Amino acid sequence: MSTPLILLVLAIFAIVCYVVGTRRALAIAGGLSFRLHSRQGYYGAFVAICAIVPAAAVLVVWLVASPLYINSTIHDGFPAEVKAQSEAQQGLSFGMVNSLARGMDVLTLEEIDAVGANPAELRSALGAKGVPLAGDPEPWMVASAGDLNAMQKISNRVMTAIVLMVALAGAGLSYVRIAPRFRARNRVEKVILSALVLASSIAIVTTIGIVMSMLTEAGHFFGRVPAWEFFFGTVWDPRFAAAGAGAASDGQFGLIPLLAGTLYIGFVAMLVAVPVGLFSAIYMSEYASPRVRSIAKPLLEVLAGIPTIVYGFFALTSVGPFLRDISAQLHGLATGEYVNFIQAQSVLTAGFVMGIMLIPYVSSLSDDIITAVPRALRDGSLGLGATKSETIKKVVMPAALPGVVGALLMTASRAIGETMIVVLAAGVAARMQLNPFEPMTTVTVKIVSQLTGDLEFTSPQTLVAFALGITLFAITLCLNIYALFIVRKYREQYE
Amino acid sequence: MNMMSEAAVEKALDKKMNDMTYKMIGNDVSVYYGEKRALFDVNLNVRENTVTALIGPSGCGKSTFLRTLNRMNDTIEGCRVTGKITLDGDDIYDKEIDVVELRARVGMVFQKPNPFPKSIYENIAYGPRIHGLARNKADLDQIVEASLQRAGLWTEVKDRLHEGGTGLSGGQQQRLCIARAVAVSPEVILMDEPCSALDPIATAKVEELIHELRANYTIVIVTHSMQQAARVSQRTAMFHLGQLVEENDTDKMFTNPDDQRTQDYIMGRFG
Numbered sequence: 130m131s132t133p134l135i136l137l138v139l140a141i142f143a144i145v146c147y148v149v150g151t152r153r154a155l156a157i158a159g160g161l162s163f164r165l166h167s168r169q170g171y172y173g174a175f176v177a178i179c180a181i182v183p184a185a186a187v188l189v190v191w192l193v194a195s196p197l198y199i200n201s202t203i204h205d206g207f208p209a210e211v212k213a214q215s216e217a218q219q220g221l222s223f224g225m226v227n228s229l230a231r232g233m234d235v236l237t238l239e240e241i242d243a244v245g246a247n248p249a250e251l252r253s254a255l256g257a258k259g260v261p262l263a264g265d266p267e268p269w270m271v272a273s274a275g276d277l278n279a280m281q282k283i284s285n286r287v288m289t290a291i292v293l294m295v296a297l298a299g300a301g302l303s304y305v306r307i308a309p310r311f312r313a314r315n316r317v318e319k320v321i322l323s324a325l326v327l328a329s330s331i332a333i334v335t336t337i338g339i340v341m342s343m344l345t346e347a348g349h350f351f352g353r354v355p356a357w358e359f360f361f362g363t364v365w366d367p368r369f370a371a372a373g374a375g376a377a378s379d380g381q382f383g384l385i386p387l388l389a390g391t392l393y394i395g396f397v398a399m400l401v402a403v404p405v406g407l408f409s410a411i412y413m414s415e416y417a418s419p420r421v422r423s424i425a426k427p428l429l430e431v432l433a434g435i436p437t438i439v440y441g442f443f444a445l446t447s448v449g450p451f452l453r454d455i456s457a458q459l460h461g462l463a464t465g466e467y468v469n470f471i472q473a474q475s476v477l478t479a480g481f482v483m484g485i486m487l488i489p490y491v492s493s494l495s496d497d498i499i500t501a502v503p504r505a506l507r508d509g510s511l512g513l514g515a516t517k518s519e520t521i522k523k524v525v526m527p528a529a530l531p532g533v534v535g536a537l538l539m540t541a542s543r544a545i546g547e548t549m550i551v552v553l554a555a556g557v558a559a560r561m562q563l564n565p566f567e568p569m570t571t572v573t574v575k576i577v578s579q580l581t582g583d584l585e586f587t588s589p590q591t592l593v594a595f596a597l598g599i600t601l602f603a604i605t606l607c608l609n610i611y612a613l614f615i616v617r618k619y620r621e622q623y624e
Numbered sequence: 625m626n627m628m629s630e631a632a633v634e635k636a637l638d639k640k641m642n643d644m645t646y647k648m649i650g651n652d653v654s655v656y657y658g659e660k661r662a663l664f665d666v667n668l669n670v671r672e673n674t675v676t677a678l679i680g681p682s683g684c685g686k687s688t689f690l691r692t693l694n695r696m697n698d699t700i701e702g703c704r705v706t707g708k709i710t711l712d713g714d715d716i717y718d719k720e721i722d723v724v725e726l727r728a729r730v731g732m733v734f735q736k737p738n739p740f741p742k743s744i745y746e747n748i749a750y751g752p753r754i755h756g757l758a759r760n761k762a763d764l765d766q767i768v769e770a771s772l773q774r775a776g777l778w779t780e781v782k783d784r785l786h787e788g789g790t791g792l793s794g795g796q797q798q799r800l801c802i803a804r805a806v807a808v809s810p811e812v813i814l815m816d817e818p819c820s821a822l823d824p825i826a827t828a829k830v831e832e833l834i835h836e837l838r839a840n841y842t843i844v845i846v847t848h849s850m851q852q853a854a855r856v857s858q859r860t861a862m863f864h865l866g867q868l869v870e871e872n873d874t875d876k877m878f879t880n881p882d883d884q885r886t887q888d889y890i891m892g893r894f895g
Contacts, residue, residue: 419701505738509801511699513751513808514728523750528741 130289132192139184139296143177146300150176153307167314175313178320179303184296188288195284203277208269225266229274230281232260343602346586346595353589354382359596361385365559367579367590382593384600386559390569391601394480394555395544397565401484402544403537406491413492414499415521426496433489441553444482449473449554452481456566471566472556479555480565483547487540494536498616499529531615538612542605548573572597633839647672647812647842648693648730653707655688655697662688665707666868668861670812675834675843677857677874679850681889684863686846690814693844694730695723711812728755731810735817737797739789739804744781747789747800748772751808767807774840775803776833795826802833806841813837815845819852831856850890854878862886 130138151173158164165172203226204219211222232255251271252262266274307313351359362383409429413422456471471477502525510520526533556568557578579594586592648670655663663685670676670693678686688697695716697703709716716726728751739747748768751757758764768785772778777799781792789800798818805813815834819827834843834856847853853860854874861871862883870883881887 503738505734505736506740508696508699508732508734509738509740509804510750512694512696512727512732512734513754513804514724514726514731515750515754516724519754523754524740 130285132188135188135289135292138293139181142296142300143181146177146180147173150304150307153304157307158309164309166310166312171313171317172307174317176300176303176307178317180296180300182320183299184292187295188292191288191291195288199277199280199284202280203273206273206276222270225262225264226270226273226277228260228262229266229270230277232258232262233274233278235260340602343595343599346592347599350589350592350596353592358382359384363561365575367593380590382589384597386561387570387572387575387597389561390476390555390559391545391571391573393476393565393569394483394551394571395541397476397480398483398487398544399537399541401481402487402491402540406488407495407533409488409492410495410499411521413496415517415525429489430493433493437486437547437549440482440486441549444478444550444554448482449475449478452478472568474554474556474568476555476565476567476569479551482554483544483550486547486550487544490540490543491536494539495533498532498536499525501532502528531618535612535616538608538615542608542612545608546573546601546605548577552577572601645672646670647712649710650689651708653689653692653705653709655685655692656704657700658702662866664866668868668871670842670844671859672842673838674859675838675845675857676859676861677853678844678846678861678863679853679889680863685866686863687816689863690816690844690846693812693814694727694732696732698723728808729810730812730814731805731808733798733801733805733813733815733818736821737794737801739792739797739800741788741790743786744789744792744800745785747804748807751804755808757808771803771807774806774837775799776829777803793826795822795829798822798826798830799833802830806837810841812842812844815843817846817848820848850878862889864889
C-alpha cells in the first residue's frame with residue numbers, strides 16, 4: 130500500500146475505533162453515562178488514540194529508516210571497480226540506478242523481457258515512457274535497480290503489515306481496558322497536552338536551529354578572519370578577490386562603520402517615529418471619541434501592513450529626490466548657487482522613511498499600554514480637580530512609562546533589523562561620518578550585498594554575512610529581552 | 625481632646641446642622657446614560673458639616689447622584705444631566721463654572737483605593753501642586769503632613785514618605801486617598817463606597833476618620849452597609865429605581881422611617 134493510502138486507512142480506522150469505543154463504554158455502563166468516570170466520548174477517543182498514535186509513529190520511523198538501509202545495501206552491492214571511483218562518480222551511478230528502478234516500475238513485465246539485457250534499448254524504451262536517463266545503463270545497474278525495486282516492494286509490504294498490526298493491537302488492548310472506573314479523560318487530556326507542547330516547541334526548536342546554523346557559519350568566518358578585526362575594525366572593504374589571488378587580497382571586514390550606519394539611521398528613524406507615534410497614541414487613547422478611534426486606529430495599523438519594499442520605493446522615488454531638490458533650492462536661496470547638500474540616498478532619507486514605517490508600531494503598542502492604565506487612576510486625578518492634560522502628563526504617562534519604554538525598545542530593534550528601506554534609500558558606501566545628508570550603509574544592506582552574488586560559500590566575503598547576521602541577531606535579541614523584561618515588570622504593578 | 629469638649633463640639637455641629645445651612649442643593653436632578661434614564665427628578669439637599677449617607681439597592685442611582693455633585697459624570701461617554709445643582713448657591717452646571725475648580729472644592733474618594741503609582745509624599749502633593757496651593761517646599765511639606773495627620777495616617781507612614789503608595793495595605797491606601805482629597809482643602813468630600821474593598825478593622829478606622837472629618841468638611845457617602853450608614857451619618861437618603869424615596873435624620877430613618885420601602889430595605893426585605 131502506498132503511504133497516503135495507509136494514512137487514509139488509519140484515519141478511517143480511528144473513526145471506527147472512536148465509535149466502537151464510545152458504544153462499548155455506554156454498553157458497559159448500561160446506557161447510563163453518569164456511571165462512567167469520564168464522558169463516553171473520551172473512551173472512544175482513548176481507543177482511537179491508542180490505535181493510531183503508535184501506528185503512525187512506526188510509520189514515520191519506517192519511512193525514514195528503510196530508505197537509508199536499502200540505499201546502503203544497494204551501495205554495498207556495487208561492483209568493486211565502481212566502489213574504487215571517486216565519491217561524486219559513485220553518486221552519479223547511484224542516481225542512475227535510482228532512475229532506472231523508477232523506470233522499471235513503469236514498464237510492464239513483457240516490455241522488460243522484450244528489452245532484455247540490452248542497455249541501449251532500455252534507455253530508449255524508458256525515454257518513450259517519459260523517464261529520461263543520463264547515459265546508457267550498464268548491465269550491473271539494471272541488476273541493482275531490480276534489487277532496489279524488490280527490496281522496496283518487500284519493505285513496503287512489511288511496513289503496511291506492521292503498521293496495521295500495531296494499529297489493531299493498540300485498538301484491541303485499549304478496547305479491553307474500557308471499564309466504568311477507567312480514567313479515560315485524564316489519558317486523553319494528557320495526549321492533547323503533549324500535542325500542544327509539541328506544537329509550541331517547534332517554534333523554539335526552529336529558533337535554536339537557526340542560531341546554531343548561523344553560529345556554525347560565523348565560526349567558519351572567524352576561522353579565516355580574527356574576531357577582533359571584525360568587531361573592532363573601522364574599515365569595511367571586502368575586496369571580491371579574483372580567483373588565484375593570495376590571502377592578502379581577502380580585504381578588511383570592519384563591523385564598526387556598518388554598525389555606526391545602522392545605529393545612526395535607526396536613531397533618525399526613532400526621532401521621527403517616537404514623537405509622532407506617541408502623540409498619536411495619546412490622542413487615540415485619551416481624546417479621540419470612540420467613533421474616531423474605531424476608524425483611525427485600523428487605518429493607522431494598515432500602515433504597519435505595507436511591505437517595507439514599498440516604503441523603499443517611496444524613499445527612492447519620492448522622498449530622496451524631494452529632499453535633494455529642496456536642499457538645492459535652499460542652498461540657492463542662501464548663496465545664489467544651486468548645489469544640493471542632501472544626497473538622494475542619505476541617512477536622512479532612509480531614517481525619515483523608516484520613521485514613517487515605525488509610527489504605527491510605536492502608536493499601536495503605546496496606545497494599548499496607555500489604555501491599560503486603570504480608569505481608577507484617571508478618576509482619582511480628575512476627582513482632585515486636575516485637568517485632562519495634567520492627568521495625562523502627571524498620572525497616566527508616568528504610570529504607562531515603563532511599558533512605553535518597552536514598546537520603544539521593541540520598535541528600535543525593528544529599526545535595526547529593517548532591510549529593504551535601507552537597501553534602497555541609504556546607499557552602499559560603508560563610511561564613518563556624522564553628516565545625516567550623506568549616504569551611509571547598514572549591517573543589513575551589507576548582508577544582502579555579500580550574499581547576492583555568485584561567490585562560493587567558503588570565501589570570507591560570503592561568510593562574513595553570517596557573522597553580521599549573528600551580530601544583528603544578538604543586538605535585537607538583547608533589545609527584545611530587555612523590552613519584555615520591562616513590560617512584564619510594569620504589568621505586575623496592576624495585578 | 626477630653627470627653628467633655630468632644631461632646632461639646634459634637635453638639636455645636638449638630639446645632640449648625642439643624643440651622644439648615646445647605647451646602648449643596650439638588651433640584652429636579654435627572655441623569656441619562658444615552659437613552660437610559662438613571663435618575664428621576666431627585667431633590668436632595670446636602671447640609672453643611674454633616675455626613676449624608678446615600679443608601680439603596682444596587683443600580684438605584686445613588687452613585688450616579690454622588691457623581692453629579694462634582695461632575696465626575698462628565699467623564700462618562702453619553703451621560704447627560706438635567707435639573708440644577710448648586711454649591712453655595714452657584715449652579716455647578718453653569719457654563720461659567722470651571723469643572724476643575726469645582727472638583728477642587730468638591731473632592732472625591734473612590735470605591736477601590738486608587739493611589740497613583742508614585743511615592744506617598746507625591747500622592748498627597750499632587751493636588752496642591754496642580755492647584756498651586758504651596759508657595760515653596762516647606763509649605764508643601766506642611767500640607768502633606770497636615771493632610772496625613774487628618775487622615776490618621778501620619779504616624780504609620782512618616783518614616784517612609786518616599787516609598788511607593790501602592791505598597792501600603794488596602795486600608796492605608798484608602799486613607800491615603802482620603803488624605804489626598806483633603807490636601808486640596810475641599811469643602812465637600814464625596815465618598816463612593818469607600819470601605820467596600822476593606823476588611824472590618826480598616827473599615828472601622830476609615831469610619832472613625834469620616835466621623836472626625838465632619839468637623840471641617842461636608843461629607844456625602846454612598847454605602848451598601850446599613851450599619852455603616854447608621855454609624856457615620858447624621859442624615860440618610862434612600863434611593864430606589866432611580867428615585868429618591870426618603871431623606872431624613874439617620875436616627876429616625878433607622879427607627880421609624882416615613883416610607884414603607886425604606887422600612888423594607890432596612891429590614892432586609894429587598895435589595
